[in-house]
Amino acid sequence: MLHRFLVAGLMLVSFAGFSAGVCKAEIADINVANKPGISKTKPSEGPAIEIDGGFMVPYTQIIPGTDLTFEMIPIPAGSFQLGSPDAEPDRSDDEGPQVKVNVAPMWVAKTEVTWAQYEEFMSLYSAFKTFESDGVRMVDDGNKVDAITAPTELYDSSFTYEYGNEPDQAAVSMTQYASQQFTKWLSKITGLQYRLPTEAEWEYAARGGTTTAFYWGDDPDQADQFAWFFDNAGEGQKQVGLLKPNGFGLHDMLGNVAEWTVNQHTENYNDLKAKEPLGATDAGVWPEMGTECVVRGGHWADDVAALRCAARLVSDDEAWKEEDPNFPLSPWWFTSDPARGVGFRLFRSYQPLSSETIQKFWEPTAEDVIEDVESRIFSGRSGRGLVDPELPSALKELEG
Template sequence: MPLNKHHKTLNLTNLLAWLVGLTPMLALSSTGFADAATTQTSVGIATEKPAEGPFVALDDGTFMVPYTQRIPGTDIEFEMIPVPGGAFTLGTPENADYFVDDEGPTIPLKVKPMWVAKTETRWDMYKEYMRMYGVFKEFESQGIRVVDESNVADAVTAPTELYDPSFTFEYGSKATQPAVTMTQYAAQQFTKWLSRMSGVQYRLPTEAEWEYAARAGTTTAYSWGDDPDEIEDYAWYFDNSLDGPGDVATKKPNAFGLYDMHGNAAEWTVNEYTEDGYEWMKEANPGDATSATRWPENPWPCVARGGSWEMDPPDLRSAARLASDDEEWKSEDPNFPRSPWWFTSDPSRGVGFRMFRSYETLPEEVITKFWEASSQETLDDVESRVSEGRSGYGYVDEELSEAMKKLAE
C-alpha cells in the first residue's frame, strides 16, 4: 500500500487498496525473511514492489513487506506484518452508546509506519525465553558471559520457574496458544531479549499504537463494525472459549491482516492506566502515537488491550482498556516480594502480549524505556530477587545462541 514514512492519512481509498492487497494474503519472498545476521535496517524491506500481499511504499523507493523472524538458535518463527502510517482518533466519543469514562476524551494522533506481529506471542516463543533462567544460572556458575558494569545495559532477567504451573497451564500451553500470566515487565524483557539476539528492534506498543493497529482504519466499536453479534467470526471470548484460549490465527483477521486483536489474550501496552482516560494527553499534546506514552510510576495499574477469552464482547472493543491489579492478580503468590515476572490469579490467564516494531529505529534512550521497567518498586523487587540468588542477569547479544550451543556440548 503506497503510504510513506511521512504517515499520510489512512483514508477510505487507501484502506480499500490495502484490503485488495491482502489477497492472496501474506505472500512472503526471500527479501522479506529475517535471521539473526540481518540488520535492523534491511529486515522487512524490499527493493521491488511486491506483486501481491500488503506493503507500505517508502520515500526512498523501497517497500515495507511482511517477513518471518526466526528466534536465533531455534526453529521457532513468527510473522510480522507491515502496517501503514496514518491519522486516527484515539478513544471513544462521549456520544457513542458504548462509551466508557476511561476511554475519553478522544485525541487525534498521527501514526508512523510499523510492523506488527501477525499473532499474539505464543507459548513456544515464550518458553524459549523462560529457558534462559537455567541458561543464565549455568553461565554464572561457570563464569561465562559475566554481567558487569561494562555490559549490564545489554543484560536481561529471565522469569523464574512458575510457582504453580498447574494454574498457568490448566487451559493448555500448546505452541499454538498465546502465552499468558506474565507481567508487563516480563513482556518488556522478552522483547529486549529477542531484540538483542536478533539485531531487530522489537517492543511492546503504546496504547495509541495498539488501538490504531486494532482498528485497521475503522471508527466503529470493533474492527468489523458495531454489531457484537459478529464477534464469533473474529474472537475467542467467554461464550465460545470456556476451555481456555484458542489457537492463534484461527479466527478472521482485521483489515491489516492481524489476528486475535479482539479476545483470546488481552495484550500488554507500555502505558500506565489512568482513570480519567486521556486527559493527560490534552496538556501533553504528544501528536504522535509512539510518543503518546504515560510511563508507569508504579507496578500497577498498567494497561492491557483487546480483552481476553474470559471476557464478554463489550470488553473486547477496539478502545476498551483493562487495568492491571497486582493485589488481585498476585493474590496467591507466597513470595515476598511478589514475583516481578508472574501472576498467580485470574484474570491473568487472559493476559499476554504482541510485538511491535517501528519502521525507524528508535534511539537508545527511547527504546530503553520500552524494554525496562520505569517503576522503581519493580526495579527494587528484581534487584531483591537477584541479590538473594533467586534470579540473575544474562548478557544478551547475537552470539548468545552460539554460546548456548557450546554450553550444551
C-alpha cells in the same frame, strides 16, 4: 530444552480493503541490505507500504538458535482518534476524551506471542544460572545494559498451564516487566528493535483502519467470526490465528488474550488531549508504579463489550498475585485470574527509536518493580544474563 517448530504458514491476509496471499518468492526478496521487512521492489500481491528506496513488506523472523518463527505485518502511517466517542454505548469514563494521534509506519506481529516462543525465553533462567556458576558471560557494571532477567520457574505450573501450553497457544500470565524483557532479549539476538506498543499504537493497529466499536463494525453479533470471548471460547486461550483478521491482516487483536501496552493507566486522556496532535510513540505514559498498567483487547472470558477497540483493562498486582507466596512478589509472573487472559504482541517501528527511548520500552520505569528486581538479583533468586548475537551459540554449547 528441545526447540519446537512453530509453523508460520503464509496465510491469506486482508489489507486496505482487499485480500491477498503473501508469496514465498517475494518474501525471499525481503532481506535487502540486511533489513528484514524491506523490499526494493513492490510485491505483486500482499501488503506493501512505499518508503524511500523500497517498500515495507511482511517478513518471517526466525528466533536465532531455534526453528521458531513469527510473522510481522507492515502497518501504514496514518491518523486516528484514540479512545471512544461520548455517544458510544458501554464507554467507560477512562476512555475519553478522544485524542488525535499521528502514527508512523511500523510492523506488528500477525499473532500474539505463543507458548513455543515464550518457553524458549523461559528456558534462559536455568541457562543463566549455569553461566553464572561457571563464571562465563558474567554481568558487571560495564555490560549490564545488555543484560536481562529471565522468568523464574513457575511456582504452580498447574495454574498457568491449566488451559494448556501447546506450542501455538497464546502465552499468558506474564507481567508487563517480563514481556518487556522478552522483547529486549529478542531485539538483542536479532539486531532489530522489538517492543511492546504504547496504548495509541495498539489501538491504531487493532482498529485496522476502522472507526467502529470493533474492527468488524458495530455489530456485536458478528464477534464470533473474529474473536474468542465468553460466548464461543469455552475455557482458556486458543491457538492463535484461527479466526478472521482485521483490515491490516492481524489476528486476535480483540479477544483470545488481552495484550500488554507500556502505558500506566490514567483516569482519562486529558493530559494527552492537551498535547494533540501527537505521535503515537510519544503517547506512552511511563509507569511510576508496577500496578495499574494498561492491557488492551479483551480476552476469552470477557463479554463482548470488553472487546471494543477502545476498551481498557487495568492491571492489579495485589489481586493478580494474590496466590504468590514469594516476598517480594514475583516481578515475572501472576498467580491469579484474570492473568490467564493476559499476553502480548510484538511491535517494531520502521524508524528505529533512540537508545534512550527504546530503553523505556525494554526496562521498568516503576520504582517498586526496579526494587523488586534488584532485590531478587542481590539475593541470587534471579536468572540474569547477557544478551547479544553470540548468546544462541553459547546456549548450543551449553546443551552439548
